Every structure is written in C-alpha cells, then in structure tokens.
Amino acid sequence: MAMTEEKTKTQRGDNIENLDQYMLHGKSEIMQRFKQLAKGKSMVTAHYENGSTMNTLVIDVIRDMDLVVLDYGVDEKQMQQLLQSGRVIFKSQFEGVTVQFSTNSLTKAKFQNEAVIAIPIPASMLWLQRRQAYRVKVPRGMPSSCEIPLKDGRSIRLGVFDISVGGISLSDDTSQIEVENGQVLENCTLDLPGHGKFVVHLDIRAHFPVNKHKPAAGQRLGCSFRNIGMTDGAIIQRYIHSIETLRKRTED
Numbered sequence: 126m127a128m129t130e131e132k133t134k135t136q137r138g139d140n141i142e143n144l145d146q147y148m149l150h151g152k153s154e155i156m157q158r159f160k161q162l163a164k165g166k167s168m169v170t171a172h173y174e175n176g177s178t179m180n181t182l183v184i185d186v187i188r189d190m191d192l193v194v195l196d197y198g199v200d201e202k203q204m205q206q207l208l209q210s211g212r213v214i215f216k217s218q219f220e221g222v223t224v225q226f227s228t229n230s231l232t233k234a235k236f237q238n239e240a241v242i243a244i245p246i247p248a249s250m251l252w253l254q255r256r257q258a259y260r261v262k263v264p265r266g267m268p269s270s271c272e273i274p275l276k277d278g279r280s281i282r283l284g285v286f287d288i289s290v291g292g293i294s295l296s297d298d299t300s301q302i303e304v305e306n307g308q309v310l311e312n313c314t315l316d317l318p319g320h321g322k323f324v325v326h327l328d329i330r331a332h333f334p335v336n337k338h339k340p341a342a343g344q345r346l347g348c349s350f351r352n353i354g355m356t357d358g359a360i361i362q363r364y365i366h367s368i369e370t371l372r373k374r375t376e377d
Contacts, residue, residue: 173210204233208233224250332344
C-alpha cells in the first residue's frame with residue numbers, strides 16, 4: 126500500500142496529563158489498540174492550536190511503515206491549519222475506555238487513492254479503562270449464561286450478551302421472563318466457562334425489545350450486580366481478559 130509524503134515534521138513523545146499508570150509504551154500494543162479503533166470506526170477528535178478541534182477517524186495501521194492512517198476532512202482550509210500545527214492531541218472513547226495520544230508529525234498522504242492524514246505510531250498512548258464501565262461483548266466461541274430462578278420453582282437460562290465488572294446484559298431470545306426496571310433477581314447463577322460458576326444478585330436497569338418491529342425477536346435485559354464480592358469480581362476480570370486475548374488473536 127503505497128503512500129506519498131507531502132509534509133513532514135519532527136515527532137516528539139509526550140506524557141499526557143501525567144496519567145503514567147495508564148500509559149501504553151510498547152509499539153506492538155499501541156498498534157493493536159489503533160487497529161481496534163479502526164475496526165470500531167470510533168470518532169477521534171483532534172485538538173490543536175488556539176483551541177481548535179476537528180473530528181476524524183482511524184482508517185488503518187500500516188505496520189511496515191509504523192504509520193497510523195486518519196481520515197482527511199472535507200474542509201481544506203481547516204486541514205491545512207491542522208497539518209501546520211505543532212503538537213496535536215487526539216481524544217476518543219472506545220467501549221468505555223478513554224483514549225488519548227499526541228503527535229508533532231502530521232503528513233498529508235495518499236492511501237488507496239484517497240487523501241489521508243498519516244502520523245507515526247506515537248511513543249505513548251493513554252488507554253484509561255474504567256473497570257466498572259468497561260464492557261465487552263461475549264463472543265460465540267466463549268459463551269456464558271445466567272440461570273435465573275423463578276417464583277414457581279422453575280428456572281430459566283439466558284445467554285450473556287455482554288459483561289463488565291459492574292453488570293451484564295442478558296439475551297432473552299423468546300421473551301421468557303417478565304421484569305420491571307428496579308426489580309431484583311436474586312440467587313442467579315452466572316456461568317463463565319473455564320472460569321467457574323457463582324451466585325449473583327441482579328438489579329434490572331433496563332429491558333427492551335431486540336427489534337421493536339419484531340416482538341418475536343426477544344428482549345435484552347440490562348442488569349447491574351448487587352454487592353458483588355472481590356473474589357467474584359476478580360473472576361469476571363479474568364474472563365474479560367480472556368475475551369480480549371481471543372479477540373487480539375483473531376484480529377492478528
């Protein structure tokens with residue numbers, strides 16, 4: 126994938142907002158995070174001189190050139206101001222993670238016959254994962270479930286759609302259960318294959334049809350954990366980490 130340079134500046138590594146414990150410094154890991162941003166089509170906001178901002182997207186990562194490719198905007202005057210700026214800080218949100226990186230090197234280039242912005246892989250990247258907010262979708266290859274006891278003595282098993290340390294989203298494909306916001310589902314058994322089973326109490330925060338035009342498509346239940354213990358929270362963290370590891374292998 127050929128790229129032609131039209132402008133080059135000198136890059137300088139920066140520590141961002143003194144959040145050292147959340148900074149990534151390994152080039153391979155930083156490149157992997159950029160690939161996640163590109164795949165997720167996450168909006169990235171560029172902050173440059175005089176308080177100016179503009180939105181862009183991470184399009185791709187070119188490994189053999191150590192470059193990140195960003196979308197080139199439609200306002201040519203604004204793009205020239207950005208390219209001629211000094212330090213530019215980029216900020217984004219990705220699946221509950223605060224992302225931030227900076228560069229002093231921006232280049233207008235050609236990528237797949239389109240004008241783009243190219244920047245070198247930054248020396249560091251802020252990847253601030255808020256544990257309670259960070260939520261991952263459960264892949265088909267690592268299915269988990271939650272067994273919910275009913276008042277009549279029966280129980281139903283629902284698949285886990287996504288999960289965080291703070292709660293889960295359950296898929297009720299046939300609308301088997303009737304719930305109300307604020308209702309508590311007690312003594313449910315969360316099954317995380319390869320990591321174990323344990324009892325959780327769920328607060329119903331939201332419930333909505335998967336497709337409002339097709340009631341038969343089922344519903345989704347958004348739940349938060351009530352008084353989850355440190356041990357169970359650690360199990361969930363390990364499960365989330367295993368999902369992330371699987372996703373990285375798939376993307377690579």
